[in-house]
Amino acid sequence: MILVLCAVWVWQQLPDGNLKLVFCDVGQGDGAIVSLGYFQALIDTGENEEKILDCLSDQLPFWDRHLEVVFVTHPDSDHAGALDEVKRSYEVGRLISKGGFGDMVRAGDLWFEILSDDMGGAENENAGCESTNECSLVITMRYKKFSALFTGDMGEVQELALVSRGVIKTSDVLKVPHHGSKFSSSKIFLEAVSPKLAVISVGAKNNYGHPTSDTLMRLDGVGAKVLRTDILGTIEVGTDGERVWLKK
């Protein structure tokens, strides 16, 4: 009986060969899983340990307890608060919390490239950032013709710097910076990204008023379809590298 169950669960959880981009509902914070076959990357952990572990449990096959890469965009608790718990529950291959423009992680056709400058990490007091948010790692992810942009909590200053350097390209999916704060997602930045899908990872009834109506209007202005974790819960985007679909 147990062997039969084992076979059923394995068959049910075998990876299908498509790329999955999962924006976990971690409350007020960020936590996203990128998985392709047996490769999994976690981008931020959020603060709520239960929520990120539940999300990882739902997304990874039961026999895979290894996260190949964990990116921490910056050390604020709503992005890295559950990191210790993740490390206690999963083997983490590589933890990336700092890096500079051009640094890459590659797994077959899947590429991650850091676009932000190397400030020595946000935890470095000499980094020269106004706040930890401004030192956020900005990561672009590419898989065949598909691309996504992860932005941590970067603000308008960092956005404009990246746009002016010409490193921001169009992306199919944008993880909206700083949970939809009005001090991020500037018009110039959004026009440079021109996302089809804009994901706002935000807690319901949060104290910060995220996402702001200004940001929502600017996203609407560039024609992005807005998806919010406070409304939809965990959001799963699938792609074979060309077509993109949302899992209901």
Add this chain to the structure above:
Amino acid sequence: MRAYWLIRVLILIVLLEMRLAVPQIRSSMVKDGGTIRINGNIDTMSQTVSNCKVEINQFIFEIPGWCRFSRGDRIGVIGNVDRRLIDMFLGQIRLNSAQIDKSDLEITSVVEMHNKPGFFQQLREKIRYKFRRILPSFEAGLVSGMIQGDKEGLTGESYRQMIESGTIHIVVASGYNVMLVAGTMMSSLLWMMKRSWATAVAMLGVWLYVLLAGGDPPVVRAAIMASVVMLGGVSGRKVVVWWVLVLAGWVMMVIEPMILIEPSFQLSMAASVGLMVVYPALMKWFDSKNIRLIELFDQFGLMTTVSTMMVTAPILWWHFQRFSLVSVASNLLVLPFVSVIMLLGVLSLVPGELTAPFLYASSHWVVTVIEFFARR
């Protein structure tokens, strides 16, 4: 013969009365009815349906909602001294309207507690994390709960689902766990040493397990019963099971009279009555009516489930105003896997990777059943 038993019962009642009459002592630490703030590390913690029951040193209180802490966590609590319920053995003080300390209310006294997590508490946590390394979170919490009666590995949502599906009892360390510990130890030790020594070591093992399981009423009750049965075995005396159950309950009430109002104590005793009294009576009745189909149901554990439910249902209704009929179906699908999961769980603590797939297969089945019935 009947008079002999009656005298025994009367002696127990008289002794219990004397215990209850022990004058309550007063503590100089707190004022009667006053508001106090306690800062300390959590000693024990258990979840009721709507509250989190916490014990810090001798202070006991309930906080509304889900238990969001772990044992050993340091918290501050403000509450009113309910009654000077302090007894000779445990010196407990109950607080009412207890709330997590977030403000600077006017308080009459501050009590600082410095409790370090004990050995067993640390061991429980290590075991919990061992399961988290090899299983998804719900399955890990479930297996940890089944083995050590530990609900701290469960999330609020999974706890709710288990209550709604009528399966929460499987994460309570109970007589079944104690029976497994005692039985395994006795059968393996008898190969190596004399019966009297094997019994002594097995009893020690059982009581160490009680400490590991946090000393909840069901497991203490079962450990007392197992100890009496094992001692009876060594001394060659006949064991009257219902009498052992009465003695176990009595010992627990003598140590802590307030346990009588604890749902977990009442349910544990009721479940034992269901298994020891109702189940044999029910089977005998069906046998006398020559209903053979019942033997098939019995093989799947349905009759034991029904027997315990018949006794526990009124208590559940009294405390929680709920009783779900779906729990018969959910338990029928879940119970055959409980012993397998416990066995695989224990084996997974050493070379986890080998048994992990099978442990996952069985525990995920239980999770699937829980989620299915919780939705309905």
